Amino acid sequence: MYVLCVLFITVGACIYYLLKTHYSYWKEKGVPNPPVSVVFGNLSESITFKKSLGQIYHEIYQKYTDFSYVGFYKMRTPGIILRDPELVREVLIKSFNYFQANDLKIDDSNDPLVAKNPFFIHGDKWKHNRSLLSPSFTSKMVKPLFPLMEAVCQDLIKYLEETDPDKKGIEAKELAQRFTMDVVASCAVGLKADSFKYENTEFRTMAERILSPSFFTNLKLYFLFALPSFAKFLKLKFVPDDAADYFRKIVNQTITYREENNIVRNDFLNNMQNIKLSLGKDLFTNEDITIHLVGFFMDGFETSSVVLSHALYELAANPKYQETLKREIDEVLDNCGKFDYYTLRDMDFLNRFLDESLRMHPADMFISKVCTETFTFPPPTGKGADVVIEPKTPIIIPIHSLHYDPQYYPDPEVFDPDRFTKENKAKHVKGTYMPFSDGPRICLGQKFALGQIRAAMVHIVSNFEIRVNKRTIQPLQIDPTSTLVAAKGGIWLDFHKRKKL
Ligand code: HEM
Numbered sequence: 001m002y003v004l005c006v007l008f009i010t011v012g013a014c015i016y017y018l019l020k021t022h023y024s025y026w027k028e029k030g031v032p033n034p035p036v037s038v039v040f041g042n043l044s045e046s047i048t049f050k051k052s053l054g055q056i057y058h059e060i061y062q063k064y065t066d067f068s069y070v071g072f073y074k075m076r077t078p079g080i081i082l083r084d085p086e087l088v089r090e091v092l093i094k095s096f097n098y099f100q101a102n103d104l105k106i107d108d109s110n111d112p113l114v115a116k117n118p119f120f121i122h123g124d125k126w127k128h129n130r131s132l133l134s135p136s137f138t139s140k141m142v143k144p145l146f147p148l149m150e151a152v153c154q155d156l157i158k159y160l161e162e163t164d165p166d167k168k169g170i171e172a173k174e175l176a177q178r179f180t181m182d183v184v185a186s187c188a189v190g191l192k193a194d195s196f197k198y199e200n201t202e203f204r205t206m207a208e209r210i211l212s213p214s215f216f217t218n219l220k221l222y223f224l225f226a227l228p229s230f231a232k233f234l235k236l237k238f239v240p241d242d243a244a245d246y247f248r249k250i251v252n253q254t255i256t257y258r259e260e261n262n263i264v265r266n267d268f269l270n271n272m273q274n275i276k277l278s279l280g281k282d283l284f285t286n287e288d289i290t291i292h293l294v295g296f297f298m299d300g301f302e303t304s305s306v307v308l309s310h311a312l313y314e315l316a317a318n319p320k321y322q323e324t325l326k327r328e329i330d331e332v333l334d335n336c337g338k339f340d341y342y343t344l345r346d347m348d349f350l351n352r353f354l355d356e357s358l359r360m361h362p363a364d365m366f367i368s369k370v371c372t373e374t375f376t377f378p379p380p381t382g383k384g385a386d387v388v389i390e391p392k393t394p395i396i397i398p399i400h401s402l403h404y405d406p407q408y409y410p411d412p413e414v415f416d417p418d419r420f421t422k423e424n425k426a427k428h429v430k431g432t433y434m435p436f437s438d439g440p441r442i443c444l445g446q447k448f449a450l451g452q453i454r455a456a457m458v459h460i461v462s463n464f465e466i467r468v469n470k471r472t473i474q475p476l477q478i479d480p481t482s483t484l485v486a487a488k489g490g491i492w493l494d495f496h497k498r499k500k501l
Pocket residue numbers: 102118119120130295296297299300301303304307362363364367435436437438440441442443444445446448449450
């Protein structure tokens with residue numbers, strides 16, 4: 001018994017020593033890092049969902065003010081959190097080739113419908129797919145989709161007119177999800193998802209199986225982001241089999257119907273059919289089309305809902321800006337008679353407002369790249385030896401932290417659209433504002449996303465005065481269980497119909 005105890009303690013001590021020495025990686029390189037817990041590194045509070053990964057990175061960013069970057073341990077893997085905007089630009093733009101991969105591993109054979117989504121791939125495969133998709137996301141291609149977005153805006157207004165007569169409040173994220181779901185279904189594949197009419201259409205149920213935040217989706221995404229090897233072992237996937245089969249069926253049926261009836265509709269599916277025609281059906285198959293359609297949905301639905309719901313909150317919380325926007329809308333209508341893609345794109349106050357809302361509430365608190373070839377960083381204090389960054393090192397770009405750093409945005413908690421006047425924008429330090437990221441991998445769907453968000457905001461403010469319902473926890477707090485940014489307790493708003501003059 002005595003021998004067993006000694007053996008047990010010795011083995012335990014050895015394991016502890018090995019784990020502890022493993023965590024000396026950054027110290028040996030002269031890079032500061034916060035204290036670690038054995039096994040989980042710096043992520044232990046995220047395991048229990050006490051803090052999200054974004055919140056943990058933000059706290060580290062705020063503590064190490066004298067350094068251009070900080071080391072940390074993603075479980076046992078040494079990673080880096082950038083603090084210096086110049087280094088952020090180095091990683092995202094100037095030395096893109098060394099950091100071109102996102103830190104997310106997808107098992108192609110287990111998750112075939114995300115295998116070619118640009119977000120998850122890199123190298124030549126990424127270049128090829130990005131160049132195939134890019135033409136579908138230019139202003140010229142998004143403009144014809146505007147009438148489809150407007151049709152959904154009409155459904156949204158009708159829904160708001162008929163819902164919540166006793167003003168218990170409408171949850172803005174849920175509202176925004178219905179809106180973006182219908183816009184994506186219509187603009188991607190020509191389907192009427194009817195989310196404002198019915199609670200559970202098949203399209204909505206299947207689409208929500210992919211990304212809509214629930215406890216299990218968040219848990220699954222957490223494993224995929226923080227413990228990719230474990231996620232692989234469990235065979236976790238972004239797109240469950242039934243949802244994958246449903247989208248395959250929709251694509252095959254719609255393509256067959258359009259081909260047999262010579263139907264040409266200005267939408268994403270039509271662009272994909274044109275690629276199939278130019279490359280040939282063996283090089284670009286219906287499965288490829290399904291992959292890109294699901295990608296459109298995965299990349300665009302939840303992100304746009306987050307941004308729209310927070311913009312609606314800021315309108316409600318700042319009545320004077322809401323009235324300024326209403327006046328701008330009235331002026332545009334007086335001058336042009338109606339909205340179109342370009343008139344909304346060029347509305348000065350609307351854009352300043354949205355830029356500021358995206359500063360305070362970027363959908364992703366951070367993006368995570370991974371070093372693919374050995375690279376050298378200057379020393380984190382500016383003095384001493386350069387630091388060699390080895391392949392496979394995760395590099396965190398802390399979008400939220402840069403947006404809230406008072407040296408770049410004074411009084412960062414104050415909502416102020418004037419930060420984004422033309423003159424003030426020119427003074428921003430490069431590399432400090434990036435709700436859509438930057439460089440060759442910058443969000444492909446930015447124009448589409450902003451188009452639909454502007455359309456919804458303008459239609460809502462034309463018809464309703466928005467106020468914050470008392471169910472909203474103010475100031476907004478970040479929900480630590482959510483992968484993308486979400487407000488704890490939800491964003492509850494009242495919509496009061498404006499009287500027509
Ligand atoms: C307001 C809504 C949106 C926000 C805030 C947003 C933000 C982002 C961010 C931060 C990235 C990461 C870029 C990087 O890895 O450096 C990204 C990538 C991407 N986004 Fe968006 N996005 C939005 C909407 C959309 C929409 C509507 C689509 C398409 C319909 C889309 C398609 C993509 C794609 C394909 C990528 C991967 C690009 C690449 O790696 O080459 N996004 N987005």
